[in-house]
Amino acid sequence: xxxxxxxRQSDKDVKYVVFQRLNTGxxxxxxxxxxxxxxxxxxxxxxxxxxxxxxxxxxxxxxxxDKSAIYKEMRDAELVLxxxxxxETWQSFSGGVxxxxxxxxxxxxKEELLRxxxxxxxxxxxxxxxxxxxxxxxxYSSYGCRI
Numbered sequence: 001x002x003x004x005x006x007x008r009q010s011d012k013d014v015k016y017v018v019f020q021r022l023n024t025g026x027x028x029x030x031x032x033x034x035x036x037x038x039x040x041x042x043x044x045x046x047x048x049x050x051x052x053x054x055x056x057x058x059x060x061x062x063x064x065x066d067k068s069a070i071y072k073e074m075r076d077a078e079l080v081l082x083x084x085x086x087x088e089t090w091q092s093f094s095g096g097v098x099x100x101x102x103x104x105x106x107x108x109x110k111e112e113l114l115r116x117x118x119x120x121x122x123x124x125x126x127x128x129x130x131x132x133x134x135x136x137x138x139x140y141s142s143y144g145c146r147i
Contacts, residue, residue: 012038012106031098032078041109047084051077081105 006015019034029037036044050056051074052065060076062068070076078101085104086093093100 016102030073030075031101032074032081035081035102035105036074036077039105039109043105043108047077047080047105051080056080084108 004018006018016034016038019029019038036048052071056076057063057065057068057071060070060079062071062076065071081101081104082097085101089100089104
């Protein structure tokens with residue numbers, strides 16, 4: 001029996017191809033589920049965190065996560081990734097959407113997230129009564145800590 005060991009440090013393209021090949025039997029994974037496994041890290045964690053905001057789920061019509069196909073199939077997370085991808089690449093966009101999403105999450109998997117977090121929070125900032133800044137319904141002090 002032949003076995004291939006894939007380490008966390010293994011080439012991302014190798015991991016992606018293996019996931020694609022293993023995905024031919026059993027429960028099929030969609031593209032976002034494969035991305036979630038192939039590109040772990042702070043950027044993917046941010047996508048997952050933003051995708052479950054209560055107001056975002058309300059916009060998508062998600063009332064109960066356990067019964068929502070959008071949530072179960074990570075389509076909410078893919079919409080967040082699409083937002084970031086199109087926001088930064090719309091002028092030079094070419095090729096298929098899947099390829100662009102894969103490329104964007106790969107490129108940003110290890111980059112500094114502060115720029116992205118600031119861009120997302122800018123339109124929703126308001127002053128808190130406690131002296132911090134309210135961002136998307138949460139209160140943060142000027143040092144970025146929760147109040």
